[in-house]
Amino acid sequence: MEAIRPVRRTLLRDRAYEAIRDAIVAGEIEPGTVVRDADLAERLGLSRAPVREAFSRLVDEGLLESKPQSYTRVTPVVAADVRDAAAVVGAMHELVARIAVPRLSAADVAAMRAANERFAAAVGSGDVDAAVRADDDLHDVLVRVAGNRAAAATVARYTPLIRRLERRRFGEGGTCRSAGLHEQLIAACAAGDADTAVRVTAEIWRGLAELADGD
Incomplete structure (x- = not known):
């Protein structure tokens, strides 16, 4: 079983980021849509941690906006x-x-x-x-x-x-x-x-x- 190794956390984070980014860019998740880490984690088959990390990156890149303790949602096209x-x-x-x-x-x-x-x-x-x-x-x-x-x-x-x-x-x-x-x-x-x-x-x-x- 030496060939089987744990999947690195960073790979899960990147997988979540790419999937959510692509869905936003393609319009599958529309501007103004509130996104929840639990929902997307379930859809992606991941834990909530890498999805939260992906959310943080997407906020930094301008595709999501977040108000602490309130919401995270897709930004409008400005x-x-x-x-x-x-x-x-x-x-x-x-x-x-x-x-x-x-x-x-x-x-x-x-x-x-x-x-x-x-x-x-x-x-x-x-x-x-x-x-x-x-x-x-x-x-x-x-x-x-x-x-x-x-x-x-x-x-x-x-x-x-x-x-x-x-x-x-x-x-x-x-x-x-x-x-x-x-x-x-x-x-x-x-x-x-x-x-x-x-x-x-x-x-x-x-x-x-x-x-x-x-x-």
Whole structure:
């Protein structure tokens, strides 16, 4: 039985965090909904402790708000918060593009192209979940290759705030980010043109910040 070891507490906390975050971003837990650690712990098959730890992290990241001894609930989608998050995340993506482009391999560029094909197909079929996954896959190539842990952590922290609005716009009949802009980004990456890659990246994220202007 030596191969069976206790599951680390941190893994349970991360599992709870990811599950609750994804449900909030997807709109399965709607803005204004009061969440209770006991209820979610039961649904996730976990104890209350890792769920409480996940709640604390989600409050810090702006997806939950809490009043001690009163409630914990999902925050509304606030346009100013989305614009602020998009500005920060966009700046981080510009940074990683600058660092990553000279380091990209042919396999990395191929992975970006494949992700954009999935993205375009998902947008065409109205599959928001697949579109978001493919979009993440494409940009995560640059984040991974850049290897800047601070930038990666910042992107991971603030992207969910943007995704909530992006998903809602998509569901209202809008579109996600342009596959055409992605193609321009990929072409710049393939050519080793970091300046153009940064410029296109800025345009992509400026478009996301503008989503908030309609709220």
